[in-house]
Amino acid sequence: xxxxxxxxxxxxxxxxxxxxxxxxxxxxxxxxxxxxxxxxxxxxxxxxxxxxxxxxxxxxxxxxxxxxxxxxxxxxxxxxxxxxxxxxxxxxxxxxxxxxxxxxxxxxxxxxxxxxxxxxxxx
Numbered sequence: 726x727x728x729x730x731x732x733x734x735x736x737x738x739x740x741x742x743x744x745x746x747x748x749x750x751x752x753x754x755x756x757x758x759x760x761x762x763x764x765x766x767x768x769x770x771x772x773x774x775x776x777x778x779x780x781x782x783x784x785x786x787x788x789x790x791x792x793x794x795x796x797x798x799x800x801x802x803x804x805x806x807x808x809x810x811x812x813x814x815x816x817x818x819x820x821x822x823x824x825x826x827x828x829x830x831x832x833x834x835x836x837x838x839x840x841x842x843x844x845x846x847x848x
Contacts, residue, residue: 737763754780
């Protein structure tokens with residue numbers, strides 16, 4: 726991956742984060758919303774955008790919210806990029822943070838079962 730492509734990915738990531746924070750008011754995208762990754766194709770015509778949403782709503786509802794906001798985000802990114810052709814954005818829900826949290830909780834529970842009960846002394 727070239728440095729130019731990495732810079733473009735970072736720029737798109739920042740722009741989408743700003744649009745999500747300022748312009749998207751969809752209640753399905755409530756809570757903590759962040760862009761975790763942007764992956765451009767080698768010709769920079771397509772971009773997969775991974776968005777993490779920490780919300781109590783089901784994943785399917787959040788995916789519908791992302792799909793509904795996709796055209797607005799596409800327009801804003803195309804306007805903000807200084808390029809003749811803007812990449813076509815494909816937003817995807819990134820659930821890796823939720824999986825990491827669940828794994829950490831599981832590890833904490835396992836580690837907690839190996840501890841002696843409070844007040845137990847080994848005499």
